[in-house]
Amino acid sequence: MIVDYLIDIIPFAADWPGLVFVSVVIFCAVPVFLFIAVYALVAIYGELKVSSFMQDKIGPMGQGVGLHAGKWGLLQPIADALKLILKEDIIPTTADRKLFILAPFIVFIGAFISMAALPFSQTIIVADMNIGIFYILAVSSLGVIGIILAGWSSNNKWSLYGAMRSAAQIVSYEIPAGLSIIGVVMITGTLSMQGIIEHQSGFVWGILPNWIIFQNPFTFLSFFLFFISGVAECNRTPFDIPEAESELVAGAFTEYSGMRYAFFFLSEYANMFVVSGVAAAAFLGGWRSPIPGVLDTPGWGIMWFIGKSMFLIFMMMWFRWTWPRLRVDQLMSVCWKGFIPIAFFNIFGIGIWKLLIG
């Protein structure tokens, strides 16, 4: 959408269509990358502070006169990033070198190209494709390939265990996530992200905003299914068996160090944002204001969308410091014996609700 808009206002676009298109897309992609980077710094700082406050600590703080990590430890994530870039890059001699190097690229690209279809506001969406939500579900599972490659190529037992567990977990939880989204598509009748959000205007039940989560009891359940499956797809606690620090060192990323590790880390945070963003757009009205008609301009839309996503990310951090890790057999039975039957029930429920009530 924003790409089309920029191409329209460039006067010489008709003479050099290809060149203008490529430069406009690069012009759009760089802010997306900067957004991921800045958001990751904020999220890392947030995670440190949230975890500290939940454990009754104060977290990173400036020491002495407040110079070491900045005021309130604000420079801590930047110090972390600097440390990672100054670390020696180690590739084990027994590793499969080509695949080892390839893995972080695939994981990062999977996270990065999903961001292209996220609707930040009425006008700001890089690629408003007509299959938006389907596309995001599809490319967000690219990361599994990267994780499997990382685990396999490291030639390390921890890595292989972590990678296999991670793959089993991510592919399993993709099914309840996809089935929950099908409920949304049944209600809206479109796969486009903007179309889904357009559908959520006005009020429902008199006072609630007409977000899909409030439209009927089954969608209410679907939201929780999708969000919990999303947490599992991001390998976050309580679903962090793939990189359970206390048993598998760092899971698939055991042999990675420095910037290569940083990119796995960055992709994990980017994936958290993608999951939260899709949940916010599909169930919580995306860029729509909580009070329909008030502050519903494109400028505020960015605030609402990022605010809702950040709230969901805060929920993920809250989960992490509240619940213990699931066991691997519990993890699989929660998905296959709990979530998938409930997701089928939801699809039937939404279908019957639509046919009877509308």
Place this chain on the structure above:
Amino acid sequence: MYRDFGTILIFALLGIVLVYVPLLIQRLVAPKNPTPDKLSTYECGEEPEGSAWVQFNIRFYVIALIFLIFDVEVVFLFPWAVVFDELGLLAFVEMAIFLSILIVGLAYVWKKKDLDWVKYRVKYGRGRYSGIIEEKPEGGTVGTS
């Protein structure tokens, strides 16, 4: 159309550049002092024993197979969900039949205990599994589970 997926293609190519440039910077600023010990595989400080590319639990294969079926099914559901409003009751009944077949499949896998990570009953238990060997029913034949 070409604008949508062209954008994605350029994003993917740019993604490669954006990963490559920090790696290049790291190569310039980070120390480089490899030693054989540093480059050996990490195994909690021990000498790594053998290759890590070992045989793996069959469970993962079963999960992958079940996943494949259900994921393909989700793909089939998407076009149906988009036009669900226009087609109404007939489409709902048809999809209910389709889903029922799959749910029967899920129930079968469930009954066969392929969804359990740990099979608590084994036919011929040895070692640490000897305690959980399946009880023989009175008739004498071992149950199918």
